Amino acid sequence: MPDAALSHLNVLDLSHYVAGPHCTKMMAGFGATVVKVERPGTGDRLRSMGPFYKETPDLEGSIPFLWLNTGKKSVTLNLKSEGGKKILQDLARKADVVVESFSPRVMPGLGLSYDVLRKINPGIVMTSISSFGQTGPYRDFRAAEIVEYALSGLAYLTGDPDKAPLGAGPCMAQYTAGLSAYIATLMALFGRGEAGEGQHVDVSVQESNLDNIEVVLTEYMRTGKIPKRTGDEHVLVPWQIYPCQDGYAAIMGGPVRHWLRAVDLFEEPRLKDKPYQRIENRIEHREEVKQMLSPWVARHAKRDIYRAGQARKLAFGYLATLGEVLESPQHVARGYFQEVEHPVTGRQKYCGPPFRPAQTPWCAGRAPLLGEHNEEIYGGWLGLPEAETRRLKDEGVI
Amino acid sequence: MPAIRKLPLSGVRIADLTQNWAGPHATRILADFGAEVIKIEYVRRMDGLRGAGKENQAYDHHPRWLEVNRNKKSITLDLKRPTDVEVLKDLVKISDVVTECSRVGVLDKFGLGYEELKKLRPGLIMLSMPGYGSSGPDAQCAAYGGTLEALSGIHSLTAYQRTSKPMRIKEVDVTSGVAGACAVMTALIYRQRTGKGQWIDLSQLEAATSCLIGEHLLEFVMNGKATLPLGNRDARNAPQGCYPCRGDDKWVAISIRSDEEWLRLCNAMRRPELAEDPRFRTAAGRLAGHDQIDGIIGAWTAQWTHYEAMKALQAAGIAAGAVLNVAEIAEDTHLKYRGFFHEAEDGTGRYPGMPFVLPRALPEVRNRGPRLGEHDEEVRCGLLGRPKEEIEPITVDKIGTAFEIE
Numbered sequence: 001m002p003d004a005a006l007s008h009l010n011v012l013d014l015s016h017y018v019a020g021p022h023c024t025k026m027m028a029g030f031g032a033t034v035v036k037v038e039r040p041g042t043g044d045r046l047r048s049m050g051p052f053y054k055e056t057p058d059l060e061g062s063i064p065f066l067w068l069n070t071g072k073k074s075v076t077l078n079l080k081s082e083g084g085k086k087i088l089q090d091l092a093r094k095a096d097v098v099v100e101s102f103s104p105r106v107m108p109g110l111g112l113s114y115d116v117l118r119k120i121n122p123g124i125v126m127t128s129i130s131s132f133g134q135t136g137p138y139r140d141f142r143a144a145e146i147v148e149y150a151l152s153g154l155a156y157l158t159g160d161p162d163k164a165p166l167g168a169g170p171c172m173a174q175y176t177a178g179l180s181a182y183i184a185t186l187m188a189l190f191g192r193g194e195a196g197e198g199q200h201v202d203v204s205v206q207e208s209n210l211d212n213i214e215v216v217l218t219e220y221m222r223t224g225k226i227p228k229r230t231g232d233e234h235v236l237v238p239w240q241i242y243p244c245q246d247g248y249a250a251i252m253g254g255p256v257r258h259w260l261r262a263v264d265l266f267e268e269p270r271l272k273d274k275p276y277q278r279i280e281n282r283i284e285h286r287e288e289v290k291q292m293l294s295p296w297v298a299r300h301a302k303r304d305i306y307r308a309g310q311a312r313k314l315a316f317g318y319l320a321t322l323g324e325v326l327e328s329p330q331h332v333a334r335g336y337f338q339e340v341e342h343p344v345t346g347r348q349k350y351c352g353p354p355f356r357p358a359q360t361p362w363c364a365g366r367a368p369l370l371g372e373h374n375e376e377i378y379g380g381w382l383g384l385p386e387a388e389t390r391r392l393k394d395e396g397v398i
Numbered sequence: 399m400p401a402i403r404k405l406p407l408s409g410v411r412i413a414d415l416t417q418n419w420a421g422p423h424a425t426r427i428l429a430d431f432g433a434e435v436i437k438i439e440y441v442r443r444m445d446g447l448r449g450a451g452k453e454n455q456a457y458d459h460h461p462r463w464l465e466v467n468r469n470k471k472s473i474t475l476d477l478k479r480p481t482d483v484e485v486l487k488d489l490v491k492i493s494d495v496v497t498e499c500s501r502v503g504v505l506d507k508f509g510l511g512y513e514e515l516k517k518l519r520p521g522l523i524m525l526s527m528p529g530y531g532s533s534g535p536d537a538q539c540a541a542y543g544g545t546l547e548a549l550s551g552i553h554s555l556t557a558y559q560r561t562s563k564p565m566r567i568k569e570v571d572v573t574s575g576v577a578g579a580c581a582v583m584t585a586l587i588y589r590q591r592t593g594k595g596q597w598i599d600l601s602q603l604e605a606a607t608s609c610l611i612g613e614h615l616l617e618f619v620m621n622g623k624a625t626l627p628l629g630n631r632d633a634r635n636a637p638q639g640c641y642p643c644r645g646d647d648k649w650v651a652i653s654i655r656s657d658e659e660w661l662r663l664c665n666a667m668r669r670p671e672l673a674e675d676p677r678f679r680t681a682a683g684r685l686a687g688h689d690q691i692d693g694i695i696g697a698w699t700a701q702w703t704h705y706e707a708m709k710a711l712q713a714a715g716i717a718a719g720a721v722l723n724v725a726e727i728a729e730d731t732h733l734k735y736r737g738f739f740h741e742a743e744d745g746t747g748r749y750p751g752m753p754f755v756l757p758r759a760l761p762e763v764r765n766r767g768p769r770l771g772e773h774d775e776e777v778r779c780g781l782l783g784r785p786k787e788e789i790e791p792i793t794v795d796k797i798g799t800a801f802e803i804e
Contacts, residue, residue: 142716156723255540
């Protein structure tokens with residue numbers, strides 16, 4: 001079996017919900033041993049949130065949990081108990097990385113701050129993911145996805161100009177923060193240097209999402225221009241979805257250099273006229289261009305439009321429903337979906353890795369059952385005899 | 399602790415052949431944290447972010463260019479000139495990473511595919527990030543962020559109502575770029591341990607899908623349906639939404655996740671009788687009465703600015719956030735307190751900061767996105783020891799933009 005990229009790393013994962021688990025899902029996928037530390041009885045609170053497999057609430061059937069925790073091991077541990085804190089410190093001795101996503105006062109409150117952990121293990125990288133970072137006036141703010149989306153500038157730009165700002169359907173902000181945390185953690189490991197010193201990585205969901213608006217933010221700081229919501233209008237024309245026979249087609253007029261030779265496909269000779277030839281002309285005549293394109297788009301099917309545009313080198317697409325994504329010939333040809341077996345759901349089709357390193361492939365695994373690896377970790381990592389593990393369980397420590 | 403420490407990627411050199419936003423965003427993150435990123439440009443068709451204008455060297459001054467390519471160097475090469483192919487090979491010999499997003503097969507045609515390059519530099523890491531990946535029936539297809547947002551299924555999940563027109567949420571270029579930085583770091587960690595390099599195939603379509611909506615595809619697989627889109631609402635609890643505040647286009651986002659939080663909201667709005675209303679005691683009741691509750695909340699928020707509403711609600715223990723525009727973000731007290739924004743060392747003004755904080759060595763915006771060919775001499779002669787005569791002066795007649803008609 002080929003070596004995995006991160007197979008030498010032990011990760012202690014105290015995170016829950018979306019951002020932290022997304023970070024550690026990537027670590028597990030690229031081969032790290034990720035030990036997810038969960039509250040006895042209930043576990044990660046995402047386990048209790050739906051949607052559930054077959055719409056039946058079950059700690060082992062939460063679909064977002066099943067997705068976000070593939071390839072990890074689960075132990076239960078009560079961090080509020082003295083015994084639990086001691087065990088966590090013992091685990092931290094064996095770990096290269098600790099990832100946590102509590103609000104910023106929690107870890108110090110438990111006596112498990114970075115300063116405590118680094119005394120136990122000077123090389124440890126502790127990655128703290130929080131909505132607004134470990135410092136600053138908003139650090140204790142409560143947040144939900146829509147709140148993070150609002151405070152990172154994206155909500156203002158999403159939706160129609162005459163309606164309320166629109167939150168993203170997917171947990172965009174938290175997923176993005178998970179990726180940032182992954183990069184940050186690996187950078188901290190990479191840069192440990194000769195002394196092998198770790199550090200305390202501070203990932204703010206808000207700040208990591210400001211990457212999404214880096215262009216308009218930098219423009220504002222140079223020009224004072226404040227962009228607003230524009231529905232689906234893009235600066236460039238055409239560059240948006242249009243209704244077609246069976247849904248929406250994405251009519252992207254680029255690469256711009258191919259436009260004029262491709263434009264015949266719309267069966268509208270006026271589009272070749274001088275006033276619409278250059279991209280700046282089309283931007284100026286936005287509405288007319290839209291009206292000239294729409295009829296052809298409306299009477300064709302989305303896949304035919306996609307093919308017709310691509311055949312002329314334009315980056316057309318179409319609005320795929322989830323069902324269509326699962327059937328995508330491109331995904332099928334590349335084996336993008338992978339079967340994952342789980343005791344509760346049986347074999348199911350999961351999306352594959354975000355990228356494919358040729359020599360160190362992704363390790364597809366399933367999400368762990370709550371406490372599934374107590375014996376393996378408490379016995380294997382800490383050398384606790386079975387009787388001791390049983391006692392800890394009876395006492396509610398694990 | 400000593401004040402000056404090395405940035406984590408100092409000593410890592412990247413030959414960057416990417417263009418537009420996705421690839422350059424990946425290398426921006428790596429450059430911010432110390433990698434030496436040498437951006438390879440083609441004068442006859444400049445990077446799309448350099449825009450359509452040539453007057454007064456407009457292509458050197460767009461804010462988007464300054465930002466996305468900050469902390470990088472620029473050299474110009476014409477891969478149709480054998481000398482320039484040699485220069486690129488010389489550069490690869492002393493680089494750790496090559497990044498590219500060319501159409502699949504183009505680099506192979508120039509003899510610059512991974513199999514060739516790794517012979518020049520053992521341990522070389524190469525990240526290829528074409529729109530659809532390097533294989534499959536769509537490998538040759540063209541893509542922009544808008545194409546991929548639609549084809550990935552991401553676009554289908556956000557709308558005011560289930561049946562209304564789906565809305566774009568972002569340029570997925572940024573997500574592809576962040577995923578690209580993840581890929582390079584993964585390979586660097588592996589190389590640090592084993593000395594082995596490798597090629598990475600990053601399909602921007604797959605990256606965006608896996609990184610943003612894997613759970614929704616899994617829901618569709620398991621239950622045959624999608625919960626989204628739901629507008630600003632949540633499937634499980636209520637109320638949640640963006641509510642109007644005092645001023646033009648000012649809003650506050652509020653999310654109530656439990657019965658306890660609902661009671662807090664009623665009290666914060668000084669409407670204790672609402673807390674008593676049996677219809678709204680449970681999440682199911684509030685979901686059923688969402689429209690009515692929205693009216694009540696909106697009437698309350700309209701009295702306050704979005705910052706006032708956020709602060710009052712946060713003080714009451716409720717998740718609430720002002721819907722900030724770019725001007726407000728640029729002046730936000732929290733971000734300023736955290737030192738998020740940077741004044742560039744080269745005097746070109748303020749920039750957004752980094753997506754995360756590694757406190758052992760704080761990165762800076764050292765320089766703006768480079769002028770076209772700004773580092774030709776430094777890299778070609780200084781770093782690679784090539785003769786100065788080899789450098790072709792960049793004259794106006796040679797410069798072409800990505801927006802010209804062919």
